[in-house]
Amino acid sequence: MAKDSSFDIVSDVNMQEMDNSVNQAMKEIEQRYDFKGSKAQIVLEKDSLKLNAEDDYKINAMLDILRGKMIKRGVSIKCLNPGKIENAFSGTLKQDVEIQKGLSKEKAKEVAAYIKELKLKVQAQIMDDKVRVSSAKKDDLQLVIQNLKSKDFGVDLQFINLR
Incomplete structure (x- = not known):
C-alpha cells in the first residue's frame, strides 16, 4: 500500500529579515532631506511595528520606505496590517502596524x-x-x-x- x-x-515571517528591513529603512529616513530634524522612528517589537513622526505624510512615507526595503530583502508586504494614525505625545503622531504570523x-x-x-x-x-x-x-x-x-x-x- x-x-x-x-x-x-x-x-x-522571517523576523531577522524584518529587523534588517527596519534598520535599512531607518538609515534611509535619517539621510533623507524631507526627514532632516524630524523625530521620525520605526521600532520593531515582538509582533508589531511602532511608527512615530510629526505628521501623517511622514508616517505614510516611512511605511512606503519600509515596504520597499522588505521587498528587496524578500519579506512579503502582505504581512503588514497598519492600524489607524493616532495622536501621540508632544504633537507627534503614531501608528501601530501588526505583523501577521x-x-x-x-x-x-x-x-x-x-x-x-x-x-x-x-x-x-x-x-x-x-x-x-x-x-x-x-x-x-x-x-x-x-x-x-x-x-x-x-x-x-x-x-x-x-x-
Whole structure:
C-alpha cells in the first residue's frame, strides 16, 4: 500500500529579515532631506511595528520606505496590517502596524474550501495556524500548490514539509 504524501501551508515571517528591513529603512529616513530634524522612528517589537513622526505624510512615507526595503530583502508586504494614525505625545503622531504570523482560522478555512473546490483527490486538514494537505499522488499535491500560488488570499503562503 502506498503511503500518503503531504505538505503544510503556512504563513510565516522571517523576523531577522524584518529587523534588517527596519534598520535599512531607518538609515534611509535619517539621510533623507524631507526627514532632516524630524523625530521620525520605526521600532520593531515582538509582533508589531511602532511608527512615530510629526505628521501623517511622514508616517505614510516611512511605511512606503519600509515596504520597499522588505521587498528587496524578500519579506512579503502582505504581512503588514497598519492600524489607524493616532495622536501621540508632544504633537507627534503614531501608528501601530501588526505583523501577521500564521494563518488565521478564517484564512485557513478559506484555503481549505478552495482546495475542496479543485475536486482533486486530496484531503485538507486545518491544524492550529497551518493547513496540512495529503494525498496518495504527489502530482495532485503539486497541482494544489500551483493553484494556490495563482490565487490571492491576502496573506503570503509558504509550502513546507513536502513528504
